[in-house]
Amino acid sequence: MSLTLVDSVIHQVRERLAARSLVPGERLPSIRALSAHLGVSKSTVVEAYERLAAEGVIAARRGSGFYVCGHLPPLSLAEIGPALDRSIDPLWISRQALEAAEDSLKPGCGWLPQSWLPEDELRRALRQLAREPRASLLEYGRPYGHQGLREQLSRRLAEHGVQAGVQQIVLTDGGTHAIDLVCRFLLEPGDEVLVDDPGYFNFQALLRAHRAVAIGVPYTPNGPDVEALAGILQRHRPRLYITNSAFHNPTGAQLSPLVAHRLLKLAEAHDLLIVEDDIFADFEHEQAPRLAAFDGLARVIQVGSFSKTLSASLRCGYIATRADWCEQLVDLKLATSFGNSPFNAELLHQLLLKGGYRRHLDSLRARLAEAMGETLTRLRRLGLQPWLEPRGGVFVWARLPGGLEAATVSRAALAEGMVLAPGNVFSLGQTAPDFLRFNVAQCQSPKVFEILARSMSA
Incomplete structure (x- = not known):
């Protein structure tokens, strides 16, 4: 009405x-x-x-x-910004995926099935850690976080060309906590922040919680549209740009060196800070450019976690940035959460020390590559057209045929107990009404495509 x-x-x-x-x-x-x-x-x-x-x-x-x-x-949050159809409300989509029964079909969610994660190894590590006399079972953690894990993260970042000393790394309770801390540190209500369009929908929700103004930057198969970005920077004065580099969510694209170089030049000219969410780094077969590596952490802040590859329950992430900013971020972390879980950090440290994690990643990448090929084939049979063919990762961004609306298809699928992710959930400008994001690891059941076919013809 x-x-x-x-x-x-x-x-x-x-x-x-x-x-x-x-x-x-x-x-x-x-x-x-x-x-x-x-x-x-x-x-x-x-x-x-x-x-x-x-x-x-x-x-x-x-x-x-x-x-x-x-x-x-x-x-x-639901009252900030325009009223949205529940089918394309990011927070509602998240709730549907999180509240669905364990055996529900969730090709629209953003995480791996439990059976793809190293549960047995996690349980062994938990038992071993519980027997350790010095395990952090009772105490608060140190302000910066577990020293050994930060040393290990410093070495892992160096493998991606990001030079970050131990005093440039702050541990957090996951990637979302990391971005939330950065937003608390840098933003004031009303500040303008750039996000990709399409881009990860929770960035939009988080910015609403900080009462910032989100502005969409068109995304291409090689990264942000730098010509459009240049125009936006002329018209606005954004404080931050939040983006992915490796296996962009939702498109599966990877940043090209040329676009990375031009983006950093624009950032320098317009005093723009960049938050690079590198949560999908361990899914890569071939390493994509990292803004934090090219920039040397001067105006790029990198965040990440292990929730996608190890366990969503193991809430442990990091912020890598300038050492002087780390000092202030630690103060802010203490003021808002009094630290992060030392037990989770110790458990993650133990898991990364062993060769089992690397073997798990090798197996995971091979399994994802097979799932990617199968999903692309099945989607094309139904008439969906992938925006690009990803070189790895978990996501396919595909357009529905014949002018079908993704929100309508998603409602029909939900009626059969399957959670999809319609395109406009990811689009600040609502420019993707006929796109869906598919998680290839969650598309292994033929029933996914049977329900999708029925939903498209409903």
Whole structure:
């Protein structure tokens, strides 16, 4: 049902309250100013303000205008930004994938099946760690995090050309915690932040939680569209750009050296900081360029974790950046979470020390390559066209045939108990209505394609 003009004005005021751009005691725009800004009559604004006043949301002060009352309602991410169809609401999609039964079909989720992960090795490491007399079972961790694991991460980063000393690495409780800390450190409400379009949907949700303004950068098979990026940087003054380099989510693309070079030149010219999420690094057969390697961690901050390759329950990630920033990030980490799990860090350290992790990765890459080939073949048989043929990783970004809408197909699939990921979940500009993201590791059952075929013809 469409909103009346009065309802529309009320909705916009409530959005500003939810986003904290209007706070208790603050004066609302005058009736004349809001009327001109929204292109509605002054009587429409008067009625909207009076209805909000009747609800106790705002109050009139004679001769002064209208002001926000009392305390703000609790922060609601769903109320910040435009209302979305639940089929393309990123948070709703995440809930569907996380709440689905263990044996549900989830080709739209972003993680590997449990059977693909080294559960037996994890259990052995847990038993061994529990017997260690010095295991961190009872204490808080050190401010920077486990020293041995940070040393190991420093060596692993060097393999990708990223030179980061131990004092340039801060451990976190996973990749999302790492990006959240960086956002807390660098952003103020209202700051503009660039994200890929299409790009990982949780970046958008996280930025909403920080009350930042997300701006989409068109993505190509070789990385961000640098011509479009140059134009955006001329029109805006973004503080950050958050992106992937290896096996971009959702497209599966890899950054080319030329695009990486041009991107860093633009970042330097416009004083742009870059957060490089390298969570898919261990899926690579051949190493893609790393912005953090080219830049030397001057204006690039790299984050990562092991949730995709080892265990989603083993919450341990990292931030690699300038040493002086690490000091301040550690203070912020202590203020907001008092550290990260020392037990998880010790367990991860033990797992990485052994050769079993590398053997697991070799097996995993081979298994993913086979799954990628099978999934591409089956999708093409149904008429879906891959945007590109990924050179590895877990994702295929594919276009539906005949003008089909991904949200409609996803609703039909969900009715049969299968979770898909429609394209506009990943698109800030809502430019991917006929795309779906497929996780090839979650597409091994023929039933996935049977349900997909029925959903496409529903």
